[in-house]
Amino acid sequence: METTRLAVVSNRLAIVVEKGNDGKWMIKSGSGGLVTALGPVLRDRGGLWIGWLGSNLQGSMDDGALEELLAQGSRETGYSLKPVDLTQEEIQKYYFGFSNEILWPLFHDLPSRCNFDPAYWRVYEQVNAKFARAIAENTGEEEDYVWVHDYQLILVADQLKKMGVNRHTGFFLHIPFPPLDGFIRLPWRFQILEAMLQYDLVGFQTVRDRRNFMDCVRMLIPGSKVIGHGQVARCLTPKREVLVGTFPISIDFKQFAEFAGTREVQDLAWIIHANLPERQLILGVDRLDYTKGIPHRLLAFANALERYPELRRKITLIQVVVPSRQDVPEYEALKHEIERLVGEINGRFTEVGWTPVHYIYRSLNRVELLAYYRTCEVALITPLKDGMNLVAKEFCASSIENNGVLILSEFAGAAAQLYNGALLVNPYDIEGVADAIYEAFIMDGETRHARMEKMRRSIQKNDIFHWVNAFLRAGIAKDLSQFPKAEF
Numbered sequence: 001m002e003t004t005r006l007a008v009v010s011n012r013l014a015i016v017v018e019k020g021n022d023g024k025w026m027i028k029s030g031s032g033g034l035v036t037a038l039g040p041v042l043r044d045r046g047g048l049w050i051g052w053l054g055s056n057l058q059g060s061m062d063d064g065a066l067e068e069l070l071a072q073g074s075r076e077t078g079y080s081l082k083p084v085d086l087t088q089e090e091i092q093k094y095y096f097g098f099s100n101e102i103l104w105p106l107f108h109d110l111p112s113r114c115n116f117d118p119a120y121w122r123v124y125e126q127v128n129a130k131f132a133r134a135i136a137e138n139t140g141e142e143e144d145y146v147w148v149h150d151y152q153l154i155l156v157a158d159q160l161k162k163m164g165v166n167r168h169t170g171f172f173l174h175i176p177f178p179p180l181d182g183f184i185r186l187p188w189r190f191q192i193l194e195a196m197l198q199y200d201l202v203g204f205q206t207v208r209d210r211r212n213f214m215d216c217v218r219m220l221i222p223g224s225k226v227i228g229h230g231q232v233a234r235c236l237t238p239k240r241e242v243l244v245g246t247f248p249i250s251i252d253f254k255q256f257a258e259f260a261g262t263r264e265v266q267d268l269a270w271i272i273h274a275n276l277p278e279r280q281l282i283l284g285v286d287r288l289d290y291t292k293g294i295p296h297r298l299l300a301f302a303n304a305l306e307r308y309p310e311l312r313r314k315i316t317l318i319q320v321v322v323p324s325r326q327d328v329p330e331y332e333a334l335k336h337e338i339e340r341l342v343g344e345i346n347g348r349f350t351e352v353g354w355t356p357v358h359y360i361y362r363s364l365n366r367v368e369l370l371a372y373y374r375t376c377e378v379a380l381i382t383p384l385k386d387g388m389n390l391v392a393k394e395f396c397a398s399s400i401e402n403n404g405v406l407i408l409s410e411f412a413g414a415a416a417q418l419y420n421g422a423l424l425v426n427p428y429d430i431e432g433v434a435d436a437i438y439e440a441f442i443m444d445g446e447t448r449h450a451r452m453e454k455m456r457r458s459i460q461k462n463d464i465f466h467w468v469n470a471f472l473r474a475g476i477a478k479d480l481s482q483f484p485k486a487e488f
């Protein structure tokens, strides 16, 4: 099994194609944690990545030029890149529609934001079948392990079976899995659940997500049961046996810790702090998304300034929002709401020489992001619900002097691992979050050090490479003996 090739399948391919300043198309490696983690594994085992190239290419490059770019990309990454083409209608209904207007809000416990348009379902099925065809054409039954990622591609294993194609398959859900009460609202609940059970291994971020999934299976598929209760258990339905496991995703700890100590990061961190002297900086970093709880957080920050006047002039919130899904009206409305709240808070509290909220609406480059992680004493990470939240782990890894305080939502998957060092909060509890801000502000150096050290040790031990190995050990080697028996 050690020689099994790996075929990674995700909505987006591992590279980005962009036009350079000279007007020529060029490729860049994708920057996410998944690419960093899976790149070396794909190179070692040999393998391929199947995914959509993004919409900026549509009709703007001829096939020959694209093939040449992909061949170059394959040479540079050390593994093959296989693009799946999507039409405009497919992008609208499969990606923006079913994935982001149905599964995303429903799985984040926000069913009132769902738009259950039946047309979305048909195109979702059609696109998942397209991905399945790409897998069938590029992989073999014996030599490949197919690892499918995330909610956009739940039906892939089912579609492969419908085509009569046998493959060893695993699926990892990066977002939460909702409780039964939420899940049963989905008009396609049986199809989605049955499709998940067509994989050989299904992985979740947390024990809670897996429990929710198993509750749905037990309730909606009579005669099913779970055997074992460790990190990886067996789910038996009348038709199949599937492994179900918890694999909390992580980051390349070493890379973050080393990069945080480089000259360029330190210099910029120093400049940021020199411009905001004599105060503690609180950092929020999020993609623009209603699940991240940014308006609630701003209200909590204002509440802290209101109820603890000694914080005025002594703390500054730096809120970074990374543009995302910009064409969707709901996201545009959220942006306006954030801007209104920032304006309101600054209008109310600003004094000469002190602006309470610094608001940054753009993507940061790596040096800037790390400089903010290093320079801010407190990270305020309060999603209403989040699969994991890597920003929380990145902040800790970058806190190389162990002096940062992490305020973290109970509803982020990361809370299951960082509970012993973070100040856990309920993001809906405005006064509770405000109290945590005050507690972080007055926390002494020794306590900060002890708490941060615990979290850094845990992330270092359970880094992204640990995550990949654990999933593949369960999926490919089917070796369950090394997994903890008790849930964590």
Ligand code: ADQ
Binding pocket: 032, 033, 174, 175, 249, 285, 286, 287, 320, 321, 322, 362, 363, 364, 365, 369, 386, 387, 388, 389, 390, 391, 392, 394
């Ligand atoms: P996301 O919802 O995107 O991921 P998160 O886990 O926080 O959320 O990852 C965001 C990533 O973007 C981080 O790696 C961060 O470094 C990067 N980033 C953040 N701000 C940036 C900025 N200003 N400029 C550039 N880069 C920035 C989904 C799920 C999560 C789950 C991950 C991984 O919603 O719950 O943790 O997948 O499984």
